[in-house]
Amino acid sequence: MPRKFRWLMLLLVFALFAASCGNDDDSGAGGGDEAPAPSGDTDTGSDDGADDGADDGSDDPPAPAPEPVSITIALGSEPTSLDPHLVDDGGERAVNDNVYETLLARTPNGDLIPGLAADMPTRLDDTTWQFTLRDGITFHNGEPFNADSVVASVHRISRLIDEGVTDNDGFFASLSGAEAVDELTVNITTEAPDGVLPSRMYWLKMIPASAEDAADLSDSVIGTGPYQLTDWTRGESVTLAANPDYWDGAPSITDVEYRFVTESGSRFAGLLSGDYDLITNLNPEDVPQAPQAATAQGQEHPVLILDADEGITADRNVRVALNLAVDKEAIANSLFSGFAVIDAGQLLSPSILGHNPNIEAYPYDPEQAAQLIEDAGVAGETITLVGESSGRWLLDAELVQAVAGYWQEAGLDVDLQLPEFGEYLDVLFDRESRADAIFVSSSNDILDADRQLSTYYQAGGIGSSNSNEQLSGLIDEARAEVDADAREALYQEAVQIAYDEAYFVWLINNEDIYGLSERMSWSPRVDSKLLIKEMSAG
Missing domain, CATH: 3.90.76.10 (Dipeptide-binding Protein; Domain 1)
Incomplete structure (x- = not known):
């Protein structure tokens, strides 16, 4: 009936065309009876392609379908998988958090x-x-x-x-x-x-x-979320389209393309040229030139995990020296242009239950660091330091290179290795053969101390490099405790032990910095998630 009504109106106004158009019979055979355009169709120039809803008797023309809104996001690394259960990978989360x-x-x-x-x-x-x-x-x-x-x-x-x-x-x-x-x-x-x-x-x-029984879901990415996977071209891009049947209402952005751009300067250039609407890990020195910059004191804690059981770092005095050798204030103020604060000898932000307010960062004391290395009899020996080169984290390669320079000045020969991200993850999660020192930017993804302590502090954790049974027991005890005050006390004791033993070289807690095009509207989250449904674009 709606189509007939529109044709009758057209016949009254444009009688000239009555003979050529013929009668409308709901059969779909005529050119004017095409199926309604799918959601997001951009051809709105014809009245016949507008709303095919029920006739409400109004003479007002139907409201046009909303224009599709597409954005492009540049990530520092490609997902190693799109299986949400297999990997602990920021690239995977950036995509799958929307699916x-x-x-x-x-x-x-x-x-x-x-x-x-x-x-x-x-x-x-x-x-x-x-x-x-x-x-x-x-x-x-x-x-x-x-x-x-x-x-x-x-x-x-x-x-x-x-x-x-x-x-x-x-x-x-x-x-x-x-x-x-x-x-x-x-x-x-x-x-x-x-x-x-x-x-x-x-x-x-x-x-x-x-x-449930699937070995890998990367080729069957099916969720309940506001977006659906439409394409993954390995090495180039991932594309999502809005889910029109999303239970909490269709999002305003209809399509998003993720591109993988490892080099920070290339991401920034793409932002300036209009190729990208949002880039991650905006270099702090580029903030003034960006169309828009959005920041949040996030949960990223760049840290170096030291092998406390074997090799040159098995000596506690060497581990302490590695902390004393690094000028963390210079890293925060110079490398990160003030978009960072010095970590107080722990991976827990002050907002996380278990943060120990009595711990202070190891001071910068290069003379004492050199003396401890000399006293340990390892001056001139080689220490292996593993980072990664993909740009997954803000200034990650530059940060590791700066640390290598400080350790070199303290009297060590630094074997700096910067593999690609997939190879780097293999090294990070290799429990059988630990590097002397390996970089990771530890984000407190679930906003609870257990995530970081069970992964990096506890013996047997997938990123841990110590075998301290007392520390492990405290973490187990805290996990089982439901009383908040009791949990906090246990965690504070645990992070104190790790600090005293210098199981890590703690560095900074950097802000999340994003570059946005002029048409984008979005505020970063404390959990660093990139939820497209919370974004809009003009």
């Missing part, structure tokens, strides 16, 4: 809120948490999101951990299982009491129940 969703979410300021869950979980006993799920949500392939999906997600990540093929041990090792109570109710269990479980469910991406 997959989690039971709990966070506000831009970091407050934990319901996500796919309808409410915050209920703790049934020491090891069981019950979640009630939102109704009516579907995955991009049409499968329902329900308790079976949650069970499949928990079972899959647990299996991958048991098989030793995931980098996400530090997030989910405490999980022991999940059980569907009914269609929209699920219980998640842990091996021992785990006060961090709600935060873990802000990080575990939900997959369809049918994907």
Whole structure:
């Protein structure tokens, strides 16, 4: 009927065309009876391609479809995988945070809120948490999101951990299982009491129940999120399109392309030329020239993990010397142009439960550093320092090169290695053969101390290089503690031990700095997520 109505109106106004157009019969055979254009179609010049909705009797023309809005984001590194359970990779998260969703979410300021869950979980006993799920949500392939999906997600990540093929041990090792109570109710269990479980469910991406046994989901990227994967051209780009059926309303940006640009200067040049609408890791010295810059004191803590068990760094005095040799104030003020603060001898930001306010950064004392190295009998010996060259983190290669220079001045021969990102991850997560010192920028992804301490501080952690049983026990005890004050005391004791033993060279906590085109509107989040649904573009 709507098409007939429009044709009648046209006949009245344009009688000249009546004979040539003929009668309209709903059969679809005539040229004016084409199927409605799909959402996002840019051809709005014809009335016949406008709204085909029900006739409301109004003489007003139908509202035109919104114009598509596309943006391009330049990342410093390509995802090593698009399987949300396999890798701990910032490039993967930048993409998949928009495709997959989690039971709990966070506000831009970091407050934990319901996500796919309808409410915050209920703790049934020491090891069981019950979640009630939102109704009516579907995955991009049409499968329902329900308790079976949650069970499949928990079972899959647990299996991958048991098989030793995931980098996400530090997030989910405490999980022991999940059980569907009914269609929209699920219980998640842990091996021992785990006060961090709600935060873990802000990080575990939900997959369809049918994907539980998949070995790798990189070629089947299916979530419930506001965007769907449309293309991944390896080595070049990833493209997402808005999910028109998204349960929380279709986002305003209809398409996003991610391009992989390792060199900071090239990203900036692309921003200035209009090729990119958002770039990550904007060089601090380029901030004044950027069309827009957005910053936040994020969770990135560049740090050097020292092998406390073998090699030249097995000597505590050498580890202390490596800390004393680095001028952290110069790094913060010169290399980072003031967009950083000195880390106080720990990986925990002051906002994270367990931060120890009594610890101060090791001072810059190059003379004492050189003396300790001389006294240890290792002056002139080689120390291996591994960083990475892809630009994954802000000024990462430049930072490692600066540290190498300081250590060289303190009397050591530094073997600096800067592999590509994939090879670098293999070195970082190699538990059998640890480098003397390896760089990582540790972000507190779940905004809880357990993430960083269980991964980098605790013996056996995927990024740990010590075997301190007392430290490991404290971290286990804190994880099982649900009383906030008791947890805080345990974590503070743990980070004090690591500081006294100089298991790391702590450096800075740098701000997240983004470059934006003039048409972009967006404020960075405390968790550093790039959520496209929170962005808009003119």
